[in-house]
Amino acid sequence: MQIKVLGPVEAKVNGRSVTPSAAKPRQILALLALHSGSVVSVPTLIEELWDDRPPRSARTTLQTYILQLRRLIGDALATSGESGAKEVLVTRYGGYLLDVPEEAVDVHEFERLARSGQNAYDAEDFASASRLLRSALEMWRGPAVVDVRPGMPLSVEVVRLEESRLGVMEMRIEADMRLGKHKALLSELSVLTVQNPMNENLCAQYMISLFRAGRQWQALDAFRALRRTLVDELGVEPSARLQQLQHAIVTSDPRLDRAEARQLQGLLA
Secondary structure (H helix, E strand, O other): OEEEOOOOOEEEEOOEEOOOOOHHHHHHHHHHHHOOOOEEEHHHHHHHHHOOOOOOOHHHHHHHHHHHHHHHHHHHHHOOOOOOHHHHEEEEOOEEEEOOOHHHEHHHHHHHHHHHHHHHHHOOOHHHHHHHHHHHHOOOOOOOOOOOOOOHHHHHHHHHHHHHHHHHHHHHHHHHHHOOOHHHHHHHHHHHHHHOOOOHHHHHHHHHHHHHOOOHHHHHHHHHHHHHHHHHHHOOOOOHHHHHHHHHHHOOOHHHHOOOHHHHHHHHO
């Protein structure tokens, strides 16, 4: 079984789609896939489907949705002479468990690649870090579970995943900067800073890349745009580290021309 949740929800068994067309069974599948190998309790599933207003028939209806998912899995297994839908979508005391290998769910592969990329980055192997982190990001086909209207449990997971995706993206950009690819990053960073107008890490990366590309005035414009947004939206000034970076750009601090991590620690830490 292969399941994708980093984008529209997709599930296949032996190459045959078992993605439920109905919204609530697809919602259940997404939550079980994100917790594959672990039991998801019945109360959690009920909260996911109906928030704090479950119908009296909630448990019975949930069982019906589980049976629908098992039927889809069982029909796909049957095409190759296999059986065992109950061994894939397992009933456990108090809940249900999707028993598939970690590599069968794209989110786990994303997290594995991200960990490997982090390890390479920490070892200052920036070429490997960039490659691994880029591979992790390529697992994404859009916003997580984009075709599901999530309840609270699934919403928490979506926020966690999107934060993780952003962190991996920032690290990959930093690895590319350490490799001297600042000019190649400019178009990507220009879009990302517009999409994330209050993200200081992305703004700092954009400012340094612009400075290294000989666009000092644009780097200062990026700082002013961030400051204006923070003041207008939150009533706060940029952090001290970003103000230090702005000062370094104004004074053409020679550290900004060096790609080594330790030379930039004081500006980006």
